[in-house]
Structure formats: structure tokens, C-alpha cells
Amino acid sequence: MKRYHPVLVTLHWLLAALVLGGLVMGGQVLAKTPNTDPAKLFSLKMHMSIGIVILVLMLLRLVIRFATQKPPHADIGNDLLNKGGVGAHYMLYAMVIAMGASGLAIANIAGLPAIVFFGSGEALPADFNDIAPRAAHGILALVLKLVIAAHVLAALYHQYVRKDSLFSRMWYGER
Numbered sequence: 001m002k003r004y005h006p007v008l009v010t011l012h013w014l015l016a017a018l019v020l021g022g023l024v025m026g027g028q029v030l031a032k033t034p035n036t037d038p039a040k041l042f043s044l045k046m047h048m049s050i051g052i053v054i055l056v057l058m059l060l061r062l063v064i065r066f067a068t069q070k071p072p073h074a075d076i077g078n079d080l081l082n083k084g085g086v087g088a089h090y091m092l093y094a095m096v097i098a099m100g101a102s103g104l105a106i107a108n109i110a111g112l113p114a115i116v117f118f119g120s121g122e123a124l125p126a127d128f129n130d131i132a133p134r135a136a137h138g139i140l141a142l143v144l145k146l147v148i149a150a151h152v153l154a155a156l157y158h159q160y161v162r163k164d165s166l167f168s169r170m171w172y173g174e175r
């Protein structure tokens with residue numbers, strides 16, 4: 001077994017783009033737009049919709065991962081680092097799912113579904129700062145960025161320093 005299942009490959013790269021987009025837009029646009037700005041509703045609608053899609057696709061990817069055969073874990077020649085690599089992959093799943101869950105919790109507590117998706121016409125709260133899952137969502141975003149940075153560096157190290165063609169495992173071709 002040389003490669004991940006093609007559905008997992010597609011979901012990996014699609015999710016990578018969506019998660020990076022969600023992190024950048026969430027931090028640089030959404031969080032910086034005051035709730036009094038009329039543009040906030042659209043920004044929330046986009047962020048929440050994409051966030052829910054990410055959550056559903058990530059859960060689906062986890063199910064498909066356990067249901068399909070995958071290549072043996074990459075060997076970096078050090079037991080501790082090998083275990084770290086496996087742990088980091090589980091962390092990525094856990095962090096993204098926790099981002100989605102905490103986002104849903106903020107939305108639920110602030111009554112956002114009615115305001116954002118069903119045009120209830122109610123005003124947004126002045127901000128989301130008093131909502132506990134909002135703090136969790138921000139901290140998780142920071143930790144997720146660090147884990148993704150480590151993930152990308154590890155992938156590049158495999159590919160270009162160890163030259164073990166790691167990227168081909170997460171690409172299409174004969175399995």
C-alpha cells in the first residue's frame with residue numbers, strides 16, 4: 001500500500017484550502033469587523049457556512065480513514081519522532097473538529113442561526129466576548145495554526161531532506 005485512498009487525498013487538499021481560508025478570513029476579516037458594521041452579517045454567513053462544511057467533511061474524512069487501507073506510518077528513524085508524527089495527525093483531526101464545535105457553540109449561545117441564516121432581523125450582540133466558547137475558539141485557532149505549521153515543515157522535511165517522496169502518498173496514483 002503506497003498511497004492514501006483517492007477520496008482521502010481529495011478531502012485532504014480540499015480541507016487544507018478551506019481550513020487555511022477559514023483561519024485567515026476568521027482572524028483577519030471576521031474578528032476585525034465590529035458587530036455594528038452592516039458587512040458583519042455577510043462575513044458571519046460565509047464563515048459559519050464554510051465552518052460547518054469543514055466540520056462535516058473532517059468527520060467524513062475520519063470515518064473514511066478508518067474504513068480504508070492506508071500506507072504504513074512514515075518512518076523518520078527515531079521512535080519518539082515517529083510517535084509524534086502519529087500524534088500530530090490525530091491532533092489535526094481533534095483541533096479542526098474542536099474549532100467547528102466551539103464555533104457552533106458560539107453561534108448557538110448568541111442566537112446566530114436565526115439572525116444570520118433566517119433573517120430574524122434581531123440585532124447582533126455588541127460583541128461575542130462574554131461567550132466562553134468564543135475564547136476557546138480563538139485559542140484553538142492559534143494552536144491549530146502552530147500544529148499546521150509543524151505539519152507543513154514536517155512534510156517538507158520528509159520530501160526534501162529525507163527524500164522519501166511523502167507527498168506522493170497524499171496524491172493520486174496506483175495504490
Ligand code: HEM
Pocket residue numbers: 008012015016017019020065073074089090092093096148151152155166167169170
Ligand atoms: C491546513 C490544514 C491541514 C490539515 C487539517 C491536514 C491534515 C492532515 C492529516 C490528518 C494527515 C494524516 C493523514 C490522515 O490521517 O488522514 C495529513 C497528511 C499529510 N499532509 Fe496534511 N493537513 C493540512 C495541510 C497540509 C499542507 C498545507 C501540506 C503540504 C504542504 C500537507 C501535507 C501532507 C502530507 C504530505 C501528508 C501525508 C503524510 C503521510 O503520508 O503520512 N498537509 N494531513
Ligand code: HEM
Pocket residue numbers: 019022023024025026027030031032033047048049050051052054055096099100101102103104106107128134137138139141
Ligand atoms: C472549523 C473551522 C473553523 C475555523 C478554522 C474558524 C476560524 C476562526 C477564527 C480564526 C476566528 C477569529 C479568532 C480570533 O481572532 O480570536 C473565528 C471567529 C469566529 N468563528 Fe470560526 N472557525 C471555524 C468554524 C466556525 C463555525 C462552524 C462557526 C459557527 C457556526 C464559527 C463562528 C465564529 C464566530 C461567531 C467567531 C467570532 C467572530 C467575532 O469575534 O466577531 N466558526 N473563527
